[in-house]
Amino acid sequence: MKEIGSEFWTVNINDEDNGLDFLKIGKDYKLLMSGRSAIDYVLDGFSDAKKIVYMPDYLCESMAEPFRRKGYKIYYYNVDLINNKYNIDTNIDCSIFFAMSYFGYNESNMDRHIELFNKRNIIVLEDITHRLLSDINHSNYSTFLIASLRKWFPIVSGGVAISMQKKFSKKLLSYDKNDEYMKIKKRAMNLKRDYMENKNNKKDLYLKLFDKSNRMISNCYRKGIDDESERMLKSMNIEQIKQSRVNNCLLIEKLLKNNKHIKLLYKYKNGDCPLFVPIVINGRDGVRKEMTKRGIYLPVHWPNDLKRKNKLYDYELSLVCDQRYNEIDIEKYVIVLSNLIRSGIK
Numbered sequence: 001m002k003e004i005g006s007e008f009w010t011v012n013i014n015d016e017d018n019g020l021d022f023l024k025i026g027k028d029y030k031l032l033m034s035g036r037s038a039i040d041y042v043l044d045g046f047s048d049a050k051k052i053v054y055m056p057d058y059l060c061e062s063m064a065e066p067f068r069r070k071g072y073k074i075y076y077y078n079v080d081l082i083n084n085k086y087n088i089d090t091n092i093d094c095s096i097f098f099a100m101s102y103f104g105y106n107e108s109n110m111d112r113h114i115e116l117f118n119k120r121n122i123i124v125l126e127d128i129t130h131r132l133l134s135d136i137n138h139s140n141y142s143t144f145l146i147a148s149l150r151k152w153f154p155i156v157s158g159g160v161a162i163s164m165q166k167k168f169s170k171k172l173l174s175y176d177k178n179d180e181y182m183k184i185k186k187r188a189m190n191l192k193r194d195y196m197e198n199k200n201n202k203k204d205l206y207l208k209l210f211d212k213s214n215r216m217i218s219n220c221y222r223k224g225i226d227d228e229s230e231r232m233l234k235s236m237n238i239e240q241i242k243q244s245r246v247n248n249c250l251l252i253e254k255l256l257k258n259n260k261h262i263k264l265l266y267k268y269k270n271g272d273c274p275l276f277v278p279i280v281i282n283g284r285d286g287v288r289k290e291m292t293k294r295g296i297y298l299p300v301h302w303p304n305d306l307k308r309k310n311k312l313y314d315y316e317l318s319l320v321c322d323q324r325y326n327e328i329d330i331e332k333y334v335i336v337l338s339n340l341i342r343s344g345i346k
Helices: 035-043 065-069 111-119 179-198 203-217 227-235 238-256 284-293 327-342
Strands: 028-032 052-056 073-080 085-087 096-100 123-127 144-148 159-163 277-280 316-319
Touching: 028 035, 035 065, 035 123, 035 144, 035 159, 096 111, 111 123, 179 203, 238 277, 238 327, 284 316, 284 327
Parallel strands: 052 073, 052 096, 096 123, 123 144
Antiparallel strands: 028 159, 073 085, 144 159, 277 316
C-alpha cells in the first residue's frame, strides 16, 4: 500500500504563475519563513504597553511562543469543538485577541467574536492557516492575518503576514534567510521524493533530517521565505488543489457515514476547503500507532505539551485528505482505519 501522510516531498516547479492572488487579501502582505515568524513580524510592527493576549486553549503551542518571547501575558479561552461552543469573554481586559478557525470548515470560525473585539478597538490577530483555501478565509474585522503555508504546500519554508488596514512598516523588511535550515529541509524532501518513487532505503535518514529541520525552525523568527519556495507557491494551481481536497473530504465522509465508533467533527459545506478531516475516537493513540505500523501517518492536533484539559488533545485524529492522494489512496487507508476501530483496539 502507498505510504500516506507525514511531510510533503519535493515536486517540480512548473511555468504557471498564479500571481499569489490567493494571498492578496488586505492592504499588504509579507512572505516569511513560518507561521510563528509571521506572528513575530506582526508584533514588531506596533507598540503594545499592556501586552496581554487572549488565545484559544486548543492550539499548537508554537503559536504562543512568539508572545512569550516578547513578554506577553497569556490568557486562554476554552474551545469546545465537540459541541461547537466557544467560551469567550468578550469583555476581558486584553490588548490582542488571537482568533482561529479549525480544519478548513467555516462552521468553526470566530468571526462573530472577532467583530465584537474589533468594536472595542482591540487588535485582532487571526490565524487563518486552517481556513486559508476556503472561499471565506478570514474576517474583515481582523487587524492582521497570519498563516503557515507549509501546512498546505510542498515548500521548504513559508508563512504569511497580512495587514488588513495599512502597509507594513519598511523597517520590518530586513529579514534574512536561514541557509542551513533550507539545505537540511530540502535534502529531506528530496530523499522522501526518491523514496516515494523508487522505495530507496533512505527513510530513516530523511526522517532524521525532517526532525532536525523542525527543531531548527522553532528557533527561527526573523526569517523570510526562500526563493525556491516562493517560486513554488506562484506555480501552484490553487483551484485544482482545493477541488482535490474537497473530493477527498467528501469520499472520507461517505466511507465513514455508517461507522458508529467515529464522530466526524464537521460535515463539508459549500465553500469549505479542508486542511484535514478531523474525527473523534476512543483509543486514539492505539489506533494511530497501528496505522503507523502500516505506513499511514495521521497527525493529531496537537501534541498536548502543557497537559491542557481540552478533551480534543486526547481524542482527535486528523485524517489526511490533501492533493497528494487520489480516491484509491483515500479509500484504501480509510478502510484500514475503519477496520482497526471496529476491532476495538486500544
